[in-house]
Amino acid sequence: MRSQRNMIAVVFLLCAVKLHCSDGIAAQNQACVPSHEVACFVPADYLNASGSVSVEVCVGKKLNISLEHFSEFPVCHWIRGANPILTVNGSNSMVLPPLSETDSGEFTLSCEISDGTRSSLAVSLHVVMKRPTKPKLTLDKVDSRMRSPYFTCISEGFPKPTLKWTGNNDGTNVPANSVMAISTISSSEYSHCGVLCCATNAEGQECSQVYDYDLDADFMKHDEVSKVTVSPGQPLLLRCRIKSQYRLQLAWMNGSKIMNTNILSCSSTVKKEICIKSDGHKSSRMAYLFIESVNGDHGGTYTCMSPNNKTKSVDVHVQAEGFLSVQMDKSLIIPAQNASRSGLQATVSYHPVLQRCSWEAPDKNVTKCIRDNWVTKHRIVKLRDVLKSGDYKLHLEAGGQIETKTISVCVVDTPKFxxxxxxxxxxxxxxxxxxxxxxxxxxxxxxxxxxxxxxxxxxxxxxxxxxxxxxxxxxxxxxxxxxxxxxxxxxxxxxxxxxxxxxxxxYSIYYTPSPKASTGSSNYDNSSMMVLKVGSLILLMALAIVSMVLMYFVKKKKPQYQPQLQIIQMVGPNDNDYIYINFKDFGYDLKWEFPRENLELGPELGSGAFGMVVQATAYGINKPGVSQQVAVKMLKEKHQTVEKEALMSELKMLTHIGHHANIVNLLGACTDSGPIYLIFQYCCYGDLLNYLKTNRERYHKSVTDAFNKDRFSSLYHNLQPRKRSGELDTAVDNYVPMYGSTTRGQEDIALLTDNSDPMIHEDPDDQTDLQTEDLQT
Structure with missing residues (x-):
């Protein structure tokens, strides 16, 4: 029992977090150290957060779940659905093996310590691949005067990228970790042309270049860049070259100032903010300008100049903020025969890298963009697919900016007539x-x-x-x-x-003679047609007018709800000089209001064109704690506003009348927050007409028969000395008093009101006379 009392269910509600592919979660507990091979996740860091946790781990990494926050080593289960995947007992961590994309899904981490305390955590695990980072190009092995320097290319990605150089050269791979690729190649391989290094994996390709300038050309070549945008911390490698058999000295200028080659000479042992390396190979003379880590002070115009004053310049812009813009047509119309070989494309401009690019078809199918290979910037992004009519969306992300563009495609097929x-x-x-x-x-x-x-x-x-x-x-x-x-x-x-x-x-349509060939016949036909059209129009108009008149009178004669009791006001000396009093503008006395929750509705007793009466039980309507059978009058579900106002007027009039023995008295009403209910005394035997029909065998056929049989001395068929309990008194001595009660009720209605406001009942008959339990009418 004590163990059960100590059982505490603790649910960790964690916020959505993301494990960066390169670093993992920075664990507060040093028992788990994130690396290129391991991502760390420490649930204790998120105990007070709300929401569920989303964990993103790169392909090929292990996931180390730290359990150091427990007071003792627990028993923990890593559960997918209802199936435990991994269980540890008495360990301070749970390590998942290298993950693949199929390991993505919804998991639960459930742990329990010896005192029965349990904790559980829902984890949404996303195992993702990552595009290669933009390669870093550096200049190495710069100390030897007898040997050209080397280019080094470095990139990371998941899975690990492959590095290639211009001309599809492999270079020399340098051992590194599971996510980093390093390759070096001699610059002598590219003494006559520019250099690109490209990193490629399953997610795409990213390239960097040595910005190369040929001084022998009097114009900027297609692969020469006049403006370079670079992010702080990134390397920048410029090179200019010229063909000469002599050992010419090329110089670099920053703005209008010549940079001292001797002072800024590159060295492997002494790191310099900016260094210059001169080189020659065969007939080419070259000068490199290398900045290992660019900052804001390195922006400006750099110019390479030869002794014969040949120059080429590049503007370097250092920009920390990312940007993204896209240009795409808003619509495209293509013939159906071209839909299978056509595609979509857009022009994009961004910095520093285009992280995500995808096309969404009208059927919501998402496809990765097709990008050009061996380029430093993906200026054109394409979709190759069989196009269909509808809206295509282009989703882009670069430099922290997200952009979505839409193009409406219309595929036009040959029309069918x-x-x-x-x-x-x-x-x-x-x-x-x-x-x-x-x-x-x-x-x-x-x-x-x-x-x-x-x-x-x-x-x-x-x-x-x-x-x-x-x-x-x-x-x-x-x-x-x-x-x-x-x-x-x-x-x-x-x-x-x-x-x-x-x-x-x-072809061969039915031929009708032209109007020129049969003028007389055509005129006759046209005249007949005109008469027919005019006659038809007049007939339609007459039918429309008759229909409108009928609708008016039907609507005018439509019966409306009217209360059976009316109070009149005398306006003259004669008996017919009166008007009906309209209770619509009278106030409603809230003392008659009865709590709706104390009223339990029962079966229907009767209904009319506009309303109905149901049997009900009212709790505490006369005495607290005592229930009473009542009749509740209400409107039908579908009613008009005017009918609701009429029922409310009737309620006000009944409150004006008050109580009397021979009138079905109003006991209360429900008017607030719902349909209007008028609560009356319940007459269990219903109206007089149905009562007499039901008990016709108990009465003489006529009052004359009663007089002829001993002057009311014998009033019953099969008269018994004593009536059984519950047997109804269906005698003429009750038959006559029934109508006597009706007459007194009419008289009482008039007496209930003073001479200034007399009252009349407009519909007295045996259907509006109701019978109580003691046969009072």
Whole structure:
């Protein structure tokens, strides 16, 4: 029992965090040391955070989960779904083997110590690959005068990248850790051309270059860069060269100041902020300017000058902030036959590297961008896929900036035409096509079909051309033409849009004589048609007017809810000089309000056109703690505002009347926060009409029969000396008092109100007379 009392369930709600691929999580506990091979995760660092933890680890790394925060060594389980993947007992860490992308998923870390205290943590593990970093190009082995210096290229990535040099040369690989690649190559291999080093893995390629300038050319070559943007901390390597058999000395200038080659000479032992290295190989004379770690002071214009005053310059801009911009068309329209071999592309500008680039198709399928290889900047990003109509999105990320651009693609297929002859004496062509578009009708009056096959045989039908100015990739187009406008046996419909022009020819159409050939008959037909149209229009107008009048009277005569009791006010000396009092503007006395929660509704007792009455149980309506059967009057669910106002007016009038023995009295009402309920006394035997029908066998057929049988001495059929318990008194001595009660009720209604406001019941009959349990009416 004590052990159970000490069981404490502790759930660590952790915030979303990210393990950087190069460093892992900086663990507060030094038991776990992040490295290129191991990523560290310490749950104790996030005990007070909220949310779930997202852990990102690079492919090929181990994940070390530190358990040092426990007071004692626990038993811990690394669980995926419901299956434990790894269990440790009495250890201060849990180490997962080198991870692959298939190890990504949702996990739970569950631990328990000896006193029963448990803790659990939900972990969303993402095992990712990482593009190679932009290679760092440095100048090495610079001390020897008899040997050209070496280029060194360094890059990191997951998986480990492969390094290649211009000309697809491998260079010499230098041993490094599992994520870093290092390669060196002699500069003598590139004494006549520029140099690139490219790092490649499954995620892509990144390249860096030696910025090379040929002084023998009087112009900037395509691979020579006039403006260079570099981030602080990155290396910068410039080189100029010239062909000469003599040992010429090339000089570098910073702005207008010549840089001293002797003072700034590169050395492997003495590191200099800026160094210069002169070199020669075969007929080339070269001068290098190398900055191992650029800062803001290194920006400016650097110029290389030969003894014969040949120069080339480069502007160096040091920029810490990243930027990203993209240029792409907003729309593209292509023929369907080109959709499979066409693609999309955009022009991008960014700094320092383009980290992510992907295309999202209209069906939400995401594809990585296609980038050019062996370039230092990916200026063009492409999509190679079978295009379909819809919106394509380009997602980019560079320098901390995220950009999304959208292009609407419309694939236009050859339109399919549908031709039909309508009963309304017209021809119709229907198709679906790109718009804006122009439609043209043409006819051929020659009887020989072969002659109509030439374009010159066709004539455009006047006033039959149309232009659709809407802008849609695909729109259903319908165009109709009257038979009277066609002069010939053949008809052609042509559609032209921005993609092309298409025509559909319909031969041997039904020929109708032209208006010129049968003027008299045409005029007669036109006159008859006009009379028919006018007559039809007049008939439709008459039907519309009659329908509106009928709707008006039906709406006017539609029954509306009216209370059965009305109070009148005398306005003259005669009995008929009165008006009805409208209780709409009267106030409602809240003393009649009954708590809605104390009312339990039961079965329906009856209903009318607008409302209904249900049986209910009211708790504490007369005495606290005592329930009573009542009848609740309410409107039906679908009612108008005017009916609700009428019911409210009836409530106000009933509160004005008060209580009486021969009136079904109002007990209370519910008007607040819900439908309006009027709570009345419950008459268990219902209305008098149904009561008499139900018990007809217990009564004499007429009052005369009663007089003829001993003057009411015998009032019952099969009269028994004593009635059984619960047997109803269905005698004429109750039959007559029933209507006596009704008469007194009418009289009492009038007595309840003073002479200034007399009251009348507008509908007294045996259906509005209700029977109580003691047969009071």
């Amino acid at each position: 549908k031709f039909r002859i309508n009963k309304a004496n017209t021809f119709t062509f229907e198709t679906a096509s790109l718009v804006p578009a122009n439609y043209t009708w043409m006819s051929c009056s020659l009887s020989n079909d072969s002659i109509c096959e030439t374009d010159s045989s066709w004539e455009e039908i006047p006033d039959a051309s149309q232009t659709d100015t809407d802008v849609f990739c695909e729109k259903t187009i319908k165009s109709s033409l009257s038979r009277d406008l066609v002069d010939g046996h053949h008809l052609r419909f042509c559609l032209t849009n921005s993609v092309g022009s298409w025509c559909q020819t319909q």
